[in-house]
Amino acid sequence: MILDWLLPVLLLSVLALALAGAVRRVSLWRAGQPSPVNIISGLMAMPRRYLVDLHHVVERDKYMSNTHVATAGGFVLSLVLILLVHLFGIESKLLAWALLASSVLMFVGATFVYKRRKNPPSRLSKGPWMRLPKSLLVFSATFFIITLPAAGILPEGFGGWVLALILAAGVVWGLGEMVFGMTWGGPMKHAFAGALHLAFHRRPERFGGGRSTGLKPVDLDAPVLGVQKPTDFKWNQLLGFDACVQCGKCEAMCPAFAAGQPLNPKKLIQDMVIGLAGGTDAKFAGSPYPGIELGNAKGGPDSTITEGLVNPDTLWSCTTCRACVEECPMMIEHVDAIVDMRRFLTLEKGNTPGKGAEVLDNLIATDNPNGFEPGSRMNWAADQNLKVMSEVKEADVLFWVSDGAFDMRSQRILRAFVKLLKAANVDFAVLGDEERDSGDVARRLGDDATFQSLAKRNVAVMNQYRFKRIVTTDPHAFHVLKNEYGDFGGHYEVLHHTTFINELVKEGRIQLGAHKGGTVTYHDPCYLGRYNGEYESPRELLAALGIQVAEMERSGFRSRCCGGGGGAPITDIPGERRIADMRMEDANATGAELVAVGCQQCTAMLEGVVEPRPEVKDIAELVADVLVESAEPASRKRDELAVEVA
Amino acid sequence: MQPELNIVALVSVGQHPKSGRARRAEQDARAVELGLRLSGEKVQVLHAGDVAEESLRSYAGMGLKQLRVLQQSAGADASLALGDYLSEHQPDIVLTGVRAESGESSGMTPYLLAEKLGWPLVTRIADIAKIENGEAEILQALPRGQRRAIKVRLPFVASVDNAAEAPRQSAYGPGRRAQLEPLPWVEAADEVRASFDEAPARKRPKRLKMVKAKTAAERFKAATAKSQGGGGRIMKDEPPREQAQAIFDLLLEEGVLR
Incomplete structure (x- = not known):
């Protein structure tokens, strides 16, 4: 039977090719700037980061998380068992049965992937990604059938040479996509780069429930400030770009993309991949930057990014709201990359658009x-x-x-x-x-x-x-005070006023009446919520005023930006809509008469929306409106003074 | 762009009107901008003063490879040093601001330099449109957005008005890396200046404007109307002697000549 000798040969040669691809890919990442990581502890922590932290993000979409567990789990297990059974030729019924089970698991997962790809939402990339579910099915089905004799279910040599030929073709397709493609830039690259990205993440503090949102300082004595060429990124940033699965969750959340400004976080990350590997964006199979046609971007590791690969307007459209980073199952740091490239434009080129220079x-x-x-x-x-x-x-x-x-x-x-x-x-x-x-x-x-x-x-x-x-x-x-002054010797306990007022209320230091008026909704400021994880205090405070918050569809960690962050109102990149208008539509959908905010920028942006619209008030104002002022504190003050005098 | 042109832009240390902090002076920066557009990186930017002055870096950040500094101590007369240097180097065009933001701020530097060099001075220019056959076509800025086209033979001195194109953004990196080249230079103490007493300006009471206009159209007319000099006289066809006499009489009358 030809498969008896062909399969090990195929397995070995695909593995060798994959290894060569891996070496090449690693050398592309290593062209980046040094960034210290702990290799051993990173690799040790990787499985936990994948199984817990990454899965935690993926789990927001139950369908996809179950699908991914079945498919990826089935695949990893199958691959290990395939090597044991078909390459090393270990004759064990137990292993063969395990392989059958894992390939069935993978097949089941793959059918759900297939179903999702029948009518894919626009955020998903098409192109080679449409081929992936079929490859998954072929891989799992082929190895299921090939393993049947080893499990003793079917006799050796069943089906004759016709089936053997079909199976050989299936092996080539399956291994080609799943193993060779993993290191040579196919859709499965995400598994290879993603695993290493998790191990060597530039912000390891993010794993295990932590938070790391402060930007890293620039060395002002460096020969070039900011990122000019892809190789000016840290090597593990490049690795991070390569980990992208093009799921487009960032695109779906990006306020600038929704406003028709020329930014799509997914495309930006793919452009960075083009930059690190060289090439054009002609084959990009997802949504383009709004208003910019595909096929004209060209880049390479040593060419200036903003000359030919990415339009500067793309970088300046970002409000740094971090919605993309929060949503990314691969924990890619879009905002870091954007600010790195902005640094070059401002510090080296003197090209901050709009009112930036002023x-x-x-x-x-x-x-x-x-x-x-x-x-x-x-x-x-x-x-x-x-x-x-x-x-x-x-x-x-x-x-x-x-x-x-x-x-x-x-x-x-x-x-x-x-x-x-x-x-x-x-x-x-x-x-x-x-x-x-x-x-x-x-x-x-x-x-x-x-x-x-x-x-x-x-x-x-x-x-x-x-x-x-x-x-x-x-x-x-x-x-900034809490997370970014540490690099300059400023370590402080910093509180947002909503947190502080909430404390005062809980301690009974201020007496409040009840808020009068209609429905109230609450807009989470990005820099309070996503950047610092404070979602509860403002809501508790509103509850203390007797307000039942009518939550917007996008609230909490999925809150939509008001459009006021990251200097976006200053650079003012034109789009088709205004982000603040979209946010006000969100508020209107709740039927609210009042939008409670905890940020003066958000207040300014939301009040800039034309009337009729709900009123906009800061939580401090709402609390102050119903403050019950008693004469008691004044008299206490007098008593204290009397004691001091005595 | 005229690469063979030798343009010198003179820069001073500016002062922010609100904070009083040293900065890139607005008009001087416009002079550098004009120089950069006329001859690119070849424009020579010159300062008389202290090479350690940080705000000079913000001129350099406009994309200059180097900036030359005639070393002068604080009390020295910069116009003398600049005059010496320029008469030695004989550039084609000298660009300055109209008036410095700090120091004496008399606006005399371009006049003194033009006098010393014996070159024509064009004040308050908005742009240099073209330079051909040793002659420059200049747009001079007049009040209310008006422009006057002037032709001047090289070499000349020009002071750049606020109406000129706004200076490009200053980038930190190139500003840091540009070479500030100190040139030890003879200095002469500015004795007149030394005798001045400096005190913060007092706000003078503002004369209230009587608004006579009743309608928006009238207000618009009032805002855009040309100022009409009442007492002037246009003499075109009279003999030169008579014209000169009229000027002389006016100067006497105004107390300029005594």
């Missing part, structure tokens, strides 16, 4: 994005009688005011929050004119030099004073 100049010259007089930062609080750190040197809470101080709408939020702090007798102080922009916008516009300068000066100021924690009403400042 905003950055203002940040450099006046420490605020609109060029207001730095000495007027406290004007909003002229009537508030706030303690300033430079005078008191010490307080329980440092209230980080943020650039909202210059904006009249945001000042209403600040006042409401101050009212609550005072009602709860919190010992707090502000930095006053010593405060500077947190650097959030500068950093997301790619100007890490300005960010670092602002961060270092803010840290230097704050480290002069003693306080237990920082509270801010701006989720962007919150994120």
Whole structure:
């Protein structure tokens, strides 16, 4: 029987070819910049990362997670058993039966893959990916039949040479797709690159329920700042791009894509793959960037990405909302890559679009994005009688005011929050004119030099004073202070004001009445939710006001961005719709009369939607509206004073 | 682009009007921008002062390979050093801002340089449209968006108005890497300047404007109308002597000549 000698030969040669492909692929990744990883512990942690962390993401879609478990589990098991049974020729009925079982498992999984591919949603890539379910079926069916004699079910040599030929063809197809294709760029590449990507992820903190969202600082003395060519990425970033399964979950969530701006996170990652391996995007089988035709992008490891491969507008469309990263089952870091490339455009090319250059100049010259007089930062609080750190040197809470101080709408939020702090007798102080922009916008516009300068000066100021924690009403400042100042010697306990007010309410330090009015919905700010995992406090607080939140379809970790992050309102890349309008449609669908927010940018973006629309209010304002002010704290103050005097 | 042209753009240390921080001066940056568009990287950018001044890097970040600095201490008269250097190097075009944002800010530098070099001075230019056969076609900026076309023979000095094209964004990386080349230079103390007392400006009360216009159309007309000089006189056909006499009389009358 020809298969007796052909099968081991085929297996061996495919394995050898796959090994060669693997070496080539690894060398493509290694062309990237060094990034220290712990190889042993990474590989050891890989199975857990795959089975727990990755599966946790995939499980959001039950159909697909079960399908993937059956197909992938069946395949891995089958492959191991195939090697044992058909290559090493171990004659064991038990192994043969196990192989039969695993190939059946894989076959069942593959039929579900096949079903999903009958009418694939637009987010899925077509092309070779449409072939994959058939390859899976062929692989599992072929090896099922081939193994029947070894299991003693059928006699050796059944079916004659016709069947043998058909089976040989099936083996070639199956092994070609599943093993050879794995390292030579077929759809199965995701398994090979994905496994290694999980092992050598640039943000290992993300596994095991952790969170790592702060951007990494640029070495300002490097010969080229930011990422110019694909090889300027860290090697494990390149590996991450290669792990993409083109499932398009990022595309389905991306607010810029939905708004018709020229960004599609999936296509961007595939363009990075084109960049690292060389070639064009003519064969890309998914949705293009809105408004940009396929087939014109060309790239290679050593050519400038923004000249021919990716249009700069694509990079500037991103609001850094992290919806793609949150959704990606492969845990690819889209936002890191986008900001890396923006850094090159801003720091090396001086090509920040829209009002970018003006905003950055203002940040450099006046420490605020609109060029207001730095000495007027406290004007909003002229009537508030706030303690300033430079005078008191010490307080329980440092209230980080943020650039909202210059904006009249945001000042209403600040006042409401101050009212609550005072009602709860919190010992707090502000930095006053010593405060500077947190650097959030500068950093997301790619100007890490300005960010670092602002961060270092803010840290230097704050480290002069003693306080237990920082509270801010701006989720962007919150994120930056909490997660990005650590690299510059600023380690603080930072709270968002909703978390802090919620604490005050729970401790009974402020008395609240009930909110009056119609339906209320809550919009999760990206930098509070996805970046920092705070979904509960705002909701608890709203519940404390007697509000039952009518949740939008996209809320919590799937909240849709307001369009105000990442400097997007500054670069202002044109699209077909406005992101804020789409978000307001989400709110309208709940029938809400009021959208509760926890962010001044979101407030500005959502209030920019034309009326009629629900009212937009910050949670601090809602709480302050129903605050029951008692005379008691004042008298207590007098008593304390009396004690001090005595 | 005219690669064979030798253009020098003079830059000073600017000052942000709100924060008072040193920065790239707006008009000087426009001079550099114009120079870059006329002769690319070959434009020579020149500063008289301290090579360690950080804000010079923001000019360099516009894409300059190098920036030459005539070393001068704080109290020196920059216009003398610049004049020496320029008469030695004899460029084709010298571009300056109209007025510096810091220091004396008298706006005299282009005049003093033109006088010293003996070249024509074109003030407040918006653009240099064309340079051909040793002659430049210049657009001079006039109030209310008006432009005047002027032809000048090279070499000349021009001060660049705010109406010129806005300067390109300054990129941090190239700014860091550009070479700031210090040239030790003879300096002369600015004695007049030394005798000045500097004090923060006081806000002067603003004269309230009487709005006479009743309709939007009238307001628009008032805002766009050409200012009409009342007392002027146009003399075109009179003999030169008579014209000169009229100018002389006016200068006497205005107290310019005594």
